[in-house]
Each structure stands twice: as structure tokens, then as C-alpha cells.
Amino acid sequence: MDAIHYKVREDNQIKRKAVYVVLGINMDGIKDILGIWIGESESSKFWLSVLNELKNRGVEDVPIICVDGLSGIKETI
Template identity: 60%
Template sequence: DRKGEFQPRIVKKNQTTLSGDIEEKILSMYAKGMTTSDIEGHIRDIYGIEVSDSTISRVTDKILPLVKEWQVRPLENIYAVVFMDAIHFHVRSEGQIIKKAVYIAIGVQMDGIRDVLGMWVGENESAKFWLG
């Protein structure tokens, strides 16, 4: 406004970070395979605010250290049971939505606690993946 009295509620004036709620929404949309420009459009539609592609990338990049930490965590020496399966997801690849298989191994500790031992992306579900 001309008098400078408008006070935004969602993203405050001169604010450089987003609220946790908006960041969670961005991460959720990113995990579902949406592009940064798609996410920007949805945030604009939902909250009526402009969020740049670089801001969205900065939010999504925050999870990379957590992923690295998970990948190098220590595992148990023995698991009572190990389940192996594949889950199919639609993912964006080269501008197209395609179906990919995510192979997952879950170990059940002796006390019943379950650990995701690993996840791998494959072209499609096949026994050859587990044998190779």
C-alpha cells in the first residue's frame, strides 16, 4: 500500500526464511515429484505469495545432510528377519512422468524394532535385481 501500513501474515517484510509449515509443504510436494516451478505455482495459489525457484531449491537441499547421515548410520550385526520388496512410484524424468521401482530392504531386530536397511531405484520390478 502507499502508506506502507500493510503487514503480511505468512511471509513478513524482509523475511529471508519461510515458516516451518510452508517448508514442510514444499518438501512434501518435492517428494511427490513436483518440479520447483510447479511447487512455486502451488504455493502462490495456496498462500498468495511468490517463492522463487532458488528458495525452493534451498529448502529441498536442507534434507541432503539428513539423507547422507542416514546412509552411513551403523546397522545391527544380526536381524531376526529381513523383508525385501519393491514399491512403484511415478517419477519425473527428462520432463516426463514414468514409473520406477524402488527396491527396499527392511530388517527386524531381535526386539521387534524395524530398520530400513536400504533403498535402490530400478527400472522395473524383477528378481534379477536381487540376484545381481
């Protein structure tokens, strides 16, 4: 799980957006992009909505999660 920050033109202004990406790897080592989301900035609150969406889509068992040091991410997970 990570977010990449981009500058985009929106309403004739340059704004920063966070693109959230979740990469899953199954027990056979097969990789799959589970989703890409766009938000205003990276936050643990947005990550919570991403994780809830993945749960609602059927993701059940997550033995390992790799994240950076975003404040509040441990509590979110």
C-alpha cells in the same frame, strides 16, 4: 522385501520407477531399514544385486524372508 512403483518425471517424460525397500528386524524385535534402491522395474535380477550388496555389507543370518509372488524371487533368494 518389497518394491513400490512410482511415476516420476525424467527427461521431460513421465516414467515408472521401482523403489526397492528392505526392512530388517533383529532377534530383539528392533526394526531397521537396511536399504532403499531405485530401479527401472521390479525384477528378480535386481533383487539379486540387492541381496548381494546386503551380504557384502555384513548381513549373515536371515531366518525368515517375507516377499510377494514375484516371478523368480524364490530362486534369487
